[in-house]
Each structure stands twice: as structure tokens, then as C-alpha cells.
Amino acid sequence: xxxxxxxxxxxxxxxxxxxxxxxxxxxxxxxxxxxxxxxxxxxxxxxxxxxxxxxxxxxxxxxxxxxxxxxxxxxxxxxxxxxxxxxxxxxxxxxxxxxxxxxxxxxxxxxxxxxxxxxxxxxxxxxxxxxxxxxxxxxxxxxxxxxxxxxxxxxxxxxxxxxxxxxxxxxxxxxxxxxxxxxxxxxxxxxxxxxxxxxxxxxxxxxxxxxxxxxxxxxxxxxxxxxxxxxxxxxxxxxxxxxxxxxxxxxxxxxxxxxxxxxxxxxxxxxxxxxxxxxxxxxxxxxxxxxxxxxxxxxxxxxxxxxxxxxxxxxxxxxxxxxxxxxxxxxxxxxxxxxxxxxxxxxxxxxxxxxxxxxxxxxxxxxxxxxxxxxxxxxxxxxxxxxxxxxxxxxxxxxxxxxxxxxxxxxxxxxxxxxxxxxxxxxxxxxxxxxxxxxxxxxxxxxxxxxxxxxxxxxxxxxxxxxxxxxxxxx
Amino acid sequence: xxxxxxxxxxxxxxxxxxxxxxxxxxxxxxxxxxxxxxxxxxxxxxxxxxxxxxxxxxxxxxxxxxxxxxxxxxxxxxxxxxxxxxxxxxxxxxxxxxxxxxxxxxxxxxxxxxxxxxxxxxxxxxxxxxxxxxxxxxxxxxxxxxxxxxxxxxxxxxxxxxxxxxxxxxxxxxxxxxxxxxxxxxxxxxxxxxxxxxxxxxxxxxxxxxxxxxxxxxxxxxxxxxxxxxxxxxxxxxxxxxxxxx
Numbered sequence: 001x002x003x004x005x006x007x008x009x010x011x012x013x014x015x016x017x018x019x020x021x022x023x024x025x026x027x028x029x030x031x032x033x034x035x036x037x038x039x040x041x042x043x044x045x046x047x048x049x050x051x052x053x054x055x056x057x058x059x060x061x062x063x064x065x066x067x068x069x070x071x072x073x074x075x076x077x078x079x080x081x082x083x084x085x086x087x088x089x090x091x092x093x094x095x096x097x098x099x100x101x102x103x104x105x106x107x108x109x110x111x112x113x114x115x116x117x118x119x120x121x122x123x124x125x126x127x128x129x130x131x132x133x134x135x136x137x138x139x140x141x142x143x144x145x146x147x148x149x150x151x152x153x154x155x156x157x158x159x160x161x162x163x164x165x166x167x168x169x170x171x172x173x174x175x176x177x178x179x180x181x182x183x184x185x186x187x188x189x190x191x192x193x194x195x196x197x198x199x200x201x202x203x204x205x206x207x208x209x210x211x212x213x214x215x216x217x218x219x220x221x222x223x224x225x226x227x228x229x230x231x232x233x234x235x236x237x238x239x240x241x242x243x244x245x246x247x248x249x250x251x252x253x254x255x256x257x258x259x260x261x262x263x264x265x266x267x268x269x270x271x272x273x274x275x276x277x278x279x280x281x282x283x284x285x286x287x288x289x290x291x292x293x294x295x296x297x298x299x300x301x302x303x304x305x306x307x308x309x310x311x312x313x314x315x316x317x318x319x320x321x322x323x324x325x326x327x328x329x330x331x332x333x334x335x336x337x338x339x340x341x342x343x344x345x346x347x348x349x350x351x352x353x354x355x356x357x358x359x360x361x362x363x364x365x366x367x368x369x370x371x372x373x374x375x376x377x378x379x380x381x382x383x384x385x386x387x388x389x390x391x392x393x394x395x396x397x398x399x400x401x402x403x404x405x406x407x408x409x410x411x412x413x414x415x416x417x418x419x420x421x422x423x424x425x426x427x428x429x430x431x432x433x434x435x436x437x438x439x440x441x442x443x444x445x446x447x448x449x450x451x452x453x454x455x456x457x458x459x460x461x462x463x464x465x466x467x468x469x470x471x472x473x474x475x
Numbered sequence: 476x477x478x479x480x481x482x483x484x485x486x487x488x489x490x491x492x493x494x495x496x497x498x499x500x501x502x503x504x505x506x507x508x509x510x511x512x513x514x515x516x517x518x519x520x521x522x523x524x525x526x527x528x529x530x531x532x533x534x535x536x537x538x539x540x541x542x543x544x545x546x547x548x549x550x551x552x553x554x555x556x557x558x559x560x561x562x563x564x565x566x567x568x569x570x571x572x573x574x575x576x577x578x579x580x581x582x583x584x585x586x587x588x589x590x591x592x593x594x595x596x597x598x599x600x601x602x603x604x605x606x607x608x609x610x611x612x613x614x615x616x617x618x619x620x621x622x623x624x625x626x627x628x629x630x631x632x633x634x635x636x637x638x639x640x641x642x643x644x645x646x647x648x649x650x651x652x653x654x655x656x657x658x659x660x661x662x663x664x665x666x667x668x669x670x671x672x673x674x675x676x677x678x679x680x681x682x683x684x685x686x687x688x689x690x691x692x693x694x695x696x697x698x699x700x701x702x703x704x705x706x707x708x709x710x711x712x713x714x715x716x717x718x719x720x721x
């Protein structure tokens with residue numbers, strides 16, 4: 001049986017070289033082929049293969065409070081070059097009108113709508129020149145901001161030095177899979193003492209839009225540097241890929257700061273839970289040096305299933321880790337998300353603010369670990385974990401894990417669960433607001449402490465996005 | 476401009492209002508008094524359209540239109556305002572943001588352009604002076620941690636900002652000290668105009684010392700058992716409700 005598969009596969013593989021995608025299936029040849037396509041150095045191929053071999057020995061995790069239908073890893077195509085211009089919709093007329101309606105409501109300019117919907121565009125395109133200007137500005141500052149594959153070609157030594165140092169390929173099932181087959185992603189290096197002159201966003205990197213389902217991002221902030229990175233786009237992205245298994249590694253050296261913001265709005269499936277993205281992401285940062293700071297902010301409104309725990313290893317003394325999260329589930333969406341704060345250094349501190357909003361039949365789980373090692377003298381953590389339930393059939397679940405191995409640790413955990421009362425709604429409606437406006441106002445108030453951590457434009461879009469996500473959720 | 480006739484209503488299948496007639500003309504102030512449990516608050520909530528308050532018989536006419544089938548926000552946008560006896564606190568919702576959203580909803584319904592944040596804040600701050608409210612209350616969460624007096628002032632502020640055609644004040648005097656009572660009354664008096672009407676629901680006559688009503692109705696067991704002018708309120712204050720039963 002296996003032999004037959006291999007054969008079939010090889011046939012598929014050779015015939016496929018002509019076109020842009022590999023046929024579905026995964027084996028060492030596929031990995032070699034991915035690596036060859038990208039002209040990767042030997043160390044990277046070896047690393048991919050080690051990851052793959054290890055992955056074969058692993059089992060999918062099942063400890064999450066998630067209901068996941070089985071994934072056939074041999075039914076996935078592991079390499080797909082960006083769609084060629086001729087395969088794309090010719091104009092916005094060919095794009096799903098529902099999607100356009102949402103873009104409209106988010107106030108996204110027409111040329112950006114085209115870009116997001118994947119409409120074929122002329123070579124001369126506003127954002128291209130915009131992107132070039134930004135690239136020059138970054139280069140002047142010495143900041144490296146490149147697609148991952150380009151970074152591998154241009155700065156292999158940097159990639160080799162840091163890749164997998166925060167999230168080893170053995171870390172977990174999906175991280176191992178990603179390490180074996182990752183397609184592309186972003187690479188950022190901010191040199192010593194440099195404050196990155198602008199917010200870095202994949203948005204300005206048009207070629208990053210089609211990087212596919214196994215994205216890999218690596219951000220390194222050298223001593224005393226500062227960088228803010230925005231991931232994703234607040235506009236809904238319809239993607240045919242079901243499984244997204246990305247990996248993000250952050251390395252913060254002494255006195256540096258990395259701020260990483262995500263607005264995730266992948267396709268959540270329909271109201272009966274058919275379709276939608278499995279968003280299984282491993283994100284972790286290390287505060288390597290003293291006084292380093294890593295801050296994660298995420299707004300998760302999309303995906304059928306979200307499984308992610310952006311974490312911080314607080315290795316340097318006096319280092320700081322933060323996690324601010326809003327997760328919304330509607331219809332049949334499921335989210336199991338939270339963070340891990342691993343306190344290793346002295347006087348390290350961490351803050352966790354998690355806001356979960358559940359509506360429809362959505363299930364929202366906060367899962368967080370605060371670990372204080374035996375060496376982490378005077379470590380502090382403050383956790384706030386609030387759940388808002390909007391319908392009778394949705395759920396909110398909280399699993400905080402606290403492991404303290406040092407007597408001086410100060411760990412606080414606050415949690416609330418609430419709903420929107422009839423009295424609150426009536427009060428708002430008596431003042432002229434519709435039920436939907438009232439809910440949006442209250443939900444936005446609930447999320448305020450997280451939204452204010454987002455860069456301004458992102459916060460505004462996140463707010464609008466929430467309104468769209470909650471649409472029709474009550475009443 | 477506002478009238479109810481033969482109004483029967485129930486809450487949880489319990490009959491509360493049993494045939495009420497009120498006719499409010501533009502510019503008039505009507506006071507509704509009565510002992511606890513007589514149905515005063517039911518009347519206020521019914522007119523505002525609260526869920527759970529069922530109209531069994533009769534009609535509620537506002538500016539020639541039967542509003543009994545309208546949603547609460549539609550009634551609000553027509554110009555009906557209810558100052559709550561117990562204003563709810565909503566944590567996280569900024570008071571100023573709330574006021575601006577409400578104002579723009581109502582403005583839109585009146586065919587006016589929405590005010591941007593700068594114009595709205597100027598307008599609202601101007602109105603705040605009338606109720607002597609501390610401006611830091613604008614930046615707090617809606618009614619959260621407000622004292623009883625601050626909540627009631629906030630209700631009156633909302634009324635001053637939304638400029639309704641009919642304002643119903645449900646026991647606005649409860650829990651107010653003398654000074655706050657005067658401030659709140661000043662706010663209401665400032666709003667009195669020939670095209671705006673008020674229904675003031677209260678237990679006590681003392682609010683009516685500050686806001687002189689044109690008519691006083693006594694509600695008991697779901698019926699208006701006596702109507703009169705300001706003199707009636709004075710008599711009730713002196714003699715209570717007992718004499719009305721004889």
C-alpha cells in the first residue's frame with residue numbers, strides 16, 4: 001500500500017514540476033524539492049529533514065478543549081507558488097460580493113481591496129512604490145526586513161544562528177511539521193541600538209500574501225533595539241487552505257523590545273461550522289538579555305479553530321513579558337488560546353490580559369501557564385482573564401496553570417465571567433441605540449484594555465472587525 | 476401630543492394597569508403620584524417599550540402615532556426619554572462615548588448630521604454646567620462607581636443632551652439630597668418649553684415644589700383614582716393617600 005502511494009506520488013511529483021504546485025502528499029522527496037526550489041543552503045535542508053523525521057514519530061496533540069475532525073496530511077499540497085496573474089480574478093466583479101461588502105464596511109480603499117481579493121494587477125501599482133520607499137528607509141536604518149526565503153539567501157548565517165532556537169523543531173507536532181515544510185514568511189533583524197523607524201507590517205510586503213499555510217517568522221532585536229511588528233490583516237482573507245500551521249520566533253537581546261501585534265481574521269466557516277481554517281500556530285519569544293521586553297497583542301476573530309499560545313521565556317534578569325488577547329467565537333467556532341510565561345531570570349515580570357467573547361455556539365478556552373523557576377527570585381505575574389457570554393449555547397472555559405518554585409514569587413490571577421443583561425440593553429436602547437449598537441458598545445468596552453495596546457489604525461479596524469464578527473449573534 | 480386610553484397592561488401575566496387615561500398636551504407637566512406598587516413604574520416602562528411589559532388593551536399615542544408596537548430605540552428616536560429610577564452601570568463603556576453615540580442616533584432620526592467628537596464634547600460640556608456635573612465623570616465608565624446623586628445628574632444630563640419631546644422621570648427624586656434635588660429640578664425647568672412635555676413619577680410632593688406640575692394624577696391599584704392640579708399634591712403630602720379610599 002505504501003509502495004503504491006509512493007509511486008503514485010512520484011508520478012504526480014514529476015508531472016507537477018511544470019506547474020506551480022506540488023500534488024498533495026508528504027515525504028522526504030517533497031521536502032528536498034521544496035528546499036531545492038528555494039535554493040536553500042545545506043544546513044536548512046538537513047534541518048527540515050530532521051524535523052520531518054521527528055514529526056513522523058509524533059502524534060497530534062489532543063489536550064486542547066477542541067473538537068477537530070481528522071486531518072489527512074497526505075491530502076495537502078506542500079508547495080504552491082503565488083498564483084499566476086492569469087489564474088486570478090480579472091476584476092472585482094469576479095470576487096465574492098459578500099467579501100466585498102465586508103471590505104466596504106471596513107473602509108478599505110479600492111486598490112487594497114483588489115490586493116486582498118487577489119485580483120490581478122498591473123505592474124504599476126500604488127503600493128509597490130510605497131513598499132519600495134519603505135524598504136529604502138529601513139535599509140538606511142540598517143533594519144533587515146525580508147521574506148524568509150530571501151533572508152536565507154542573503155543572510156544565511158543569521159538565519160542559521162537563530163532558527164529553531166526559541167521553538168525547536170521537536171517542540172510540538174505542528175511546529176515540527178512547519179519546520180519540515182515551511183514555505184515562506186518574514187525575517188526581521190534590528191541591529192544594536194536601532195529603533196525601527198516604522199511599524200513593520202506584512203501588509204507592505206505584497207509578496208507575503210500568498211505565502212500559504214506554513215508560514216515562518218523570525219524576528220531578532222539586537223541589544224538596545226526596538227521594533228513593532230504587525231501581523232495579518234484585519235480584512236477577511238478567504239483561503240482555500242484548511243490547515244494553517246505557522247511558527248513565529250522572537251529573540252530579544254539585552255535592553256531591547258519587541259512588540260508583536262496580530263489581527264487574525266481567517267475564514268471562520270459558515271454558521272453550521274462547515275469549512276473554515278484550522279489555525280494551529282506556535283508563537284514564542286525569548287527575552288534573552290537583561291531588561292528585554294516582549295509584548296504580544298492578539299485579536300482573534302477568525303478561523304474555525306484557533307490553537308495558539310504566544311509565550312515568553314523570561315531569561316534575562318528584569319525582563320518583561322506581556323500578553324494581551326481578545327478572542328471572539330461565533331457560530332461553531334472554537335478557540336483554545338492563551339500564553340505561557342516562563343520566569344527564569346531575577347525580578348522578571350509578566351502581565352496577562354485575556355478577554356474571551358463567546359456567542360452563537362462558539363466555545364472559547366483560555367489556557368495559560370505561569371511558571372516561576374527556582375532561580376527566578378522576586379518574579380511577578382498579574383493575570384486578568386475575563387469572559388463574556390452572549391448566547392445560552394456558547395461556552396467559556398478557563399484553565400490557568402500556575403507553577404511556582406520560588407518562595408518570593410508574587411502571582412495574581414483574577415477572572416470574571418459575565419453576560420450582557422436585559423437591563424443594560426434596554427438602557428442603551430432607550431437612549432436610541434439599536435440592540436446591535438448597544439452590544440458593540442459594551443463589547444468594545446470589554447475589550448478596551450487590549451485594543452489600546454494595538455497601534456492606532458489597527459485598533460480602529462479591530463473594532464470594526466469585532467462588529468462584523470458579532471453580527472447577528474444576538475436576538 | 477401624548478395620550479393613553481383604556482390602558483391595560485401586565486407583567487409576568489399579572490395585571491398591573493387596569494384602564495388608564497392620560498392626555499398630555501405640548502408644554503404640559505403631569506405628575507403621577509401614588510403608593511408603592513400602584514403601577515407607576517410599570518406605566519413608565521411600558522411607554523418606553525421595555526420587554527416583559529405586555530399591553531393587553533388600549534393604545535399609546537404619541538404625536539398621532541400608535542407607538543405600542545415600536546422597539547424601544549424607535550420610541551427613543553421619536554423623542555421619548557425615560558430617566559431611570561435605577562440607572563444601570565456598564566463597566567468599560569465610556570460615558571462620553573455612550574452619550575455621543577446616543578446623541579448621534581437621535582440626531583440621525585431627526586434628520587440632522589451627526590456631531591464629531593469635538594463638537595459633541597463641546598455641546599455635552601455646555602449641558603453639564605446646567606446639572607453641575609464634574610467633567611471627569613465624562614471619562615468614567617457609564618454610571619460605574621457613580622454615587623446615587625451622580626447617577627441621577629447623569630440621567631438629567633442625557634435628557635439635556637438628547638432633547639426629547641416627552642420626558643418621563645421615574646422617581647428621579649429618590650435618593651437625592653436637597654441640593655441635588657434642586658440641581659436636577661433646575662435641569663428639568665431649563666428644558667421646559669411649549670413643545671416639550673413631562674411626566675413626573677414620584678412618591679413625594681417635594682420634587683413638585685421645584686418642578687410645578689400642571690396636573691397631578693393619583694395612581695392606585697392600576698387605576699387613576701383622582702386627578703387635579705398642584706393643590707392635590709399638597710393635600711396628598713399633608714394627608715396621605717388614605718382619604719382617597721373613602
